[in-house]
Amino acid sequence: MLVNISIEEAKEILLNQDIKINTIDIPIVESLGYVLGEDIISDINMPPFDRSPLDGYALKSDNIKDASKENPIVLEVIDYVPAGYVSSRKIENGQAIRIMTGAKIPEGADVIIKYEDTEFTDKDVKIFNYLKPNSNIVKMGEDIEEGDIVLKKGHLIGPADIGIFATLGRGIVKVYSKPKVAILATGDELIDIDEIPREGKIRNSNSYTIAAQIKRIGGQPVILGICRDKIEDIKNKLKDSLEWADMVITTGGVSVGDADLVKEAFQEIGGEILFWKVNMKPGTPIAVAKYGNKLIFGLSGNPAAASITFEKFVRPTILRLMGKSKLNLVKVESTLENEFTKVSNQNRYVRAITYYKDGQFFTKLPNKHSSGVLTSLSGTNSLFYIRAGNGPFENGDKIEVEILDYPEVE
C-alpha cells in the first residue's frame, strides 16, 4: 500500500486507473451538458441545395454586365419562389425570378440581387449594378457536407450541438452517462439532519455538501445515510452500494484512531488500496481503493478536508466517468486582498473567494481555516495552493488560484 504520497502522485495514480465508463441513448433535448459518446457523421449536405441568403431577384450575372444607375437593365419577372418551394421555370436571358431568403436558386440563375438595390413591378425588375457570378448564393454543403464528422465523440454538448442533431434528423444520441455516486457517512457521533443532537453527537453535513459538489459537476449523488463505526456495517453498506453505484465516497474513519475502520473495510470487501494519506492539508488521511473497475474514495470526516479532497481527487474521476477529458481546474493570477501569515510545513489548499473586477481577479481568504470548520467554505469558489514552506503572504501579493466555480463580476 502506498502511504504518504504527494498530490501529484495521487493524481497520477487516479488518472491511470481503468474505470468503467457507461454510455446511454437519450433524447437530444436532454443532452445539454453531456459528453457525446459517438461520432456524429452527416448523411446530408447542409444546405441541401444552393439557396438564396436574401429576399430579391435571381438572374443571370451575364445579363447585368452593363447595368448602372444611368442605364439600368430591365428584366422580365417570370416566377415567384418563396422558401420551401422550388420554381419549375428555368431562367433564360432577359429574365428574373423573385426569390425569398432560404429558397432554392432557380435553374439558370447565378446571382441574387437584393430588393433594396432594385426597382420592381409585378412584371419586371430594374437592376442598377453588376454583381459577379455566384454573388449572394449560398452553396449546397456550405455548412455541412455529406460524410463530414460534424461532432466528435468526447465533445461537450452545447445548445448549438442540439441544433446540429436536429438538422441531421437525430432525435436520440449516445452520451456518456452521469455517474451514480453513493455517499456514505461513517461515525458513531453522527445523527440525521432531522434529529436533535444529544451530548457528543453532531448532524451529518458531509453527505449533503458532497452531494451538492457532485451535482454541480453533473454527477448523480445518492445519499446512503449514516453508518456506525462497526466494520461489518461499513462492509455491508459498501458491498450493497457497489452493486449499482459507479463510485462510492465515504467520509470519516480514515485516520489512525481506534474507530478508523474504513480502510480495513475497503480491503476486507476485496478492494485494493491504491494509496492512503496524501501530503496536503486539509485532507491528509484520504484513502482510495479500487474495487473491480470502480473506485472507492475514503475522505476525511472533517468537513473542509472532505470538501477540498473531493475537488482535487474525486472531481476529476467523476469528470472522467462523464467522458470528459479536461480535468484540471483553471488557474488564474489574482491579487490577494488580505494577508495569510501561516507558514506551513505541509502543502496547503486555502479556501478562497475570487472575484473579477476591471479586468483583474482579486482573492479574499476567510479567517477560519481549520479542517473542521464548514462555514468558511461558504462562498468558496477557488483554492489558493501554498507549497510547503512558502509564505507568509501579504495584502496586494500576486498569487495563483484554482477556480472551482465561475467567479462573479463586480
Ligand SMILES: Nc1nc2c(c(=O)[nH]1)N[C@H]1C(S)=C(S)[C@@H](COP(=O)(O)OP(=O)(O)OC[C@H]3O[C@@H](n4cnc5c(N)ncnc54)[C@H](O)[C@@H]3O)O[C@H]1N2
Ligand atoms: N493521532 C492522529 N489523529 C489524527 C490525525 C493524525 O494524523 N494522527 N489526523 C487528523 C486529521 S489531519 C484529520 S483530517 C482527521 C481525519 O479523521 P477521519 O477521517 O478519521 O475523520 P473522523 O475522525 O471520523 O472525523 C473527523 C471530524 O469530522 C467530523 N465528521 C465526521 N463525519 C462527519 C459528517 N458526516 N458531517 C460532519 N462532520 C463530520 C467528526 O465528528 C470529527 O470531528 O483526523 C485527525 N486525527
Ligand code: MOO
Ligand atoms: O488533514 Mo486534516 O484534514 O488537516 O484535518
